[in-house]
Amino acid sequence: MELIVSSITGDLTSRLISFLMNKFLDNLYSGEKVKRLEQLLQRVHMVVEEADGRYITNRCMLTHLKTIVAAMYSGYHVLDTIKYMKNNKGANDLVNNSSALSFATPLKRSRTTTICPETKNKFSMELQGALKNIETVIGDINEFVILLTGCERMSHRPYDTYLYIDNFMFGQHVEKQHLINFLLENNTIGPPPVLPIIGGRGVGKKTLVAHVCNDDRVRSHFFFIFHINGENLGEITENKNMSERTLVIVEFVSDVDDNDWGTFHSSLMNLNRGNKVIILTRIKKLERFGTVRPITLDRMVHEEYRYLLKTLTFGSANPMDYPQLIPIVEEFAVLLGGRLIPANILGYVLRNNLNVHFWLSRLKGIRFVVKKNLSMSGSHPNELFDQGHPAHLTDYILYPASTSTDSPKNDLPKLTFGDMLAGQKFPPKGDFNLVSWESRIPPYTSFVHMARFFPSFAQDHLESPLSGRKHARPFSVSYDE
Numbered sequence: 001m002e003l004i005v006s007s008i009t010g011d012l013t014s015r016l017i018s019f020l021m022n023k024f025l026d027n028l029y030s031g032e033k034v035k036r037l038e039q040l041l042q043r044v045h046m047v048v049e050e051a052d053g054r055y056i057t058n059r060c061m062l063t064h065l066k067t068i069v070a071a072m073y074s075g076y077h078v079l080d081t082i083k084y085m086k087n088n089k090g091a092n093d094l095v096n097n098s099s100a101l102s103f104a105t106p107l108k109r110s111r112t113t114t115i116c117p118e119t120k121n122k123f124s125m126e127l128q129g130a131l132k133n134i135e136t137v138i139g140d141i142n143e144f145v146i147l148l149t150g151c152e153r154m155s156h157r158p159y160d161t162y163l164y165i166d167n168f169m170f171g172q173h174v175e176k177q178h179l180i181n182f183l184l185e186n187n188t189i190g191p192p193p194v195l196p197i198i199g200g201r202g203v204g205k206k207t208l209v210a211h212v213c214n215d216d217r218v219r220s221h222f223f224f225i226f227h228i229n230g231e232n233l234g235e236i237t238e239n240k241n242m243s244e245r246t247l248v249i250v251e252f253v254s255d256v257d258d259n260d261w262g263t264f265h266s267s268l269m270n271l272n273r274g275n276k277v278i279i280l281t282r283i284k285k286l287e288r289f290g291t292v293r294p295i296t297l298d299r300m301v302h303e304e305y306r307y308l309l310k311t312l313t314f315g316s317a318n319p320m321d322y323p324q325l326i327p328i329v330e331e332f333a334v335l336l337g338g339r340l341i342p343a344n345i346l347g348y349v350l351r352n353n354l355n356v357h358f359w360l361s362r363l364k365g366i367r368f369v370v371k372k373n374l375s376m377s378g379s380h381p382n383e384l385f386d387q388g389h390p391a392h393l394t395d396y397i398l399y400p401a402s403t404s405t406d407s408p409k410n411d412l413p414k415l416t417f418g419d420m421l422a423g424q425k426f427p428p429k430g431d432f433n434l435v436s437w438e439s440r441i442p443p444y445t446s447f448v449h450m451a452r453f454f455p456s457f458a459q460d461h462l463e464s465p466l467s468g469r470k471h472a473r474p475f476s477v478s479y480d481e
Contacts, residue, residue: 033127037079040134044072047141047148048173054151055217056177064144066174070301071137077303078130080310080319084326155216171304172208175295179212182292183247183276184221192268192275196290198282199297201386202341205280206445208297209249222247222276230256230281233264245274252281261289299338306333312347317354324356328363335366339382341437341447349421362421369393396427397454401436401447414448429453 051065182195197205212218213225223244228235230252248268268275279286287294300308310319310329319326336342350359373381373391381391385400392398414433419425427434434449 033131034079034082037075037127037131037134040131040138041072041075041079044068044075044134044137044141047145048072050145051148052173052176053154054148055154055180056148056151057181058147061144061147062174062177064140065177068137068141068144069171069173069304071133073301073303073307075130075134076307078126080306080326082127083320084323084330171300171308172204172297175208175297176212178295179208179278180215180218183212183218187274187276190269191265191291192277194265194277194279194289194291196279196281196287196294197297198284198287198294200282200299202339203297203299204340205297206251207439209278209280213247218247221245222274225249227251230254233260236264236267247276247278249278249280252279252283252286255283255286265289300340302333302338305336305338305343306330309333309336309343309347312343313350314354315347315351317351322354322356325354325359328356328359331363332366335363335370337380337382345418345421345437348418352422393451395429395453395455396451398434399450399452401449410450412450427451429455 048065048069051068056062056065179195179197182193185193187193197209199205224246226236226246227249228251230250231254233250233256236248246268265277268277279289299305306329309332310326313325313329313332314322319329332346336346346362350362353359369391370380372394373379373384376392377384377389379387379389381398384391388400390397390399410433412432413428414435415425415427416435417437420427420434430453432451434451436447436449438444438446
């Protein structure tokens with residue numbers, strides 16, 4: 001009898017707490033502060049989109065733009081958190097029951113339903129902070145907008161418009177402007193200017209350059225645009241037809257001797273005075289060859305990455321129509337840690353199946369592989385790839401991806417990760433090539449992993465969360481950038 005009374009009391013207490021929490025969130029969400037934050041974010045977003053379509057040469061304006069963009073994504077993150085808490089209807093329980101894996105994340109949402117003063121203060125302070133931040137940006141934005149109207153507008157061809165709808169280059173507004181300014185600036189007398197672009201695996205170095213090189217003014221400014229490997233610097237001087245202005249893009253995967261670089265650099269000065277050089281590399285010390293300040297590309301901050309992931313996964317659907325899916329997006333954003341390629345893969349697969357059980361099964365699969373690699377090597381699979389090491393899967397060892405220009409030379413079957421993630425195709429019981437991503441925008445890079453069948457690693461006999469097969473072992477792939 002005591003057990004029954006205790007159970008009933010606990011249930012009533014839980015319902016009371018949930019009722020009070022929902023009442024508090026209803027009041028918070030319907031308040032003037034939330035409405036004002038939403039309105040101001042719309043205004044700021046319009047300015048950011050307009051700035052992205054202009055040629056901005058003023059460095060102070062670019063610094064201001066970076067501040068505006070950061071405030072915008074931070075504001076969206078707080079707004080989405082409040083909306084989610086109002087509409088979750090038990091969505092947290094679904095995510096929690098799908099086997100939690102703890103990761104630290106900025107502004108990590110609270111999974112407690114305790115209506116305590118600390119909870120109220122947390123939401124109120126986050127809202128007040130975001131509102132104050134965005135109001136400060138709006139207060140200083142008038143002069144920026146006036147100066148922006150004096151900047152020349154970029155001419156977007158139909159292809160460019162398509163880029164911004166689906167196959168788009170997200171973010172990097174300021175970096176794009178810096179690169180365009182470098183390329184269009186008139187040369188001074190002397191060796192050709194060199195701009196290093198430095199960043200880790202898959203942060204978008206080649207995508208940024210390809211996007212800028214597709215700009216009308218850049219295309220008309222250079223007669224030749226050459227892409228060469230850092231190991232073959234001599235190739236550029238062997239071309240006898242380079243009497244016109246040339247842009248040379250050099251990709252380095254390892255350090256290079258200073259004398260070899262000096263010979264290459266001086267040879268470009270002899271060809272034409274208008275030549276310019278871009279260095280693409282992950283190696284920071286190669287910035288010593290730059291004649292201007294390098295552009296450094298990092299992974300997106302959590303707020304910006306979460307916004308991108310939500311945009312890709314829901315597509316044209318309204319996220320508020322699927323409240324149970326919203327916390328799953330948050331979990332994916334934490335697990336993937338700002339990686340661009342997995343965001344595109346998941347976005348393509350998940351937005352075609354807005355089903356909570358489908359999403360949870362994919363989340364469970366990725367968690368399984370991350371947890372397994374952390375227990376075996378102490379590292380996240382993406383960290384292993386960044387260091388050139390393979391990642392362990394249940395029945396496979398997955399090696400770091402080669403790009404389309406350096407794909408594995410073998411006759412093994414080829415599968416795409418998107419098909420496997422969607423449950424349309426299943427991995428063979430043998431070696432195969434796994435295409436993790438094929439870019440739909442320039443430079444159209446493909447990332448191909450070598451997957452070796454290694455069943456001795458399969459120690460946990462669980463139902464596969466990704467393959468869709470019953471009683472199969474879990475097959476999940478961490479993504480390489």
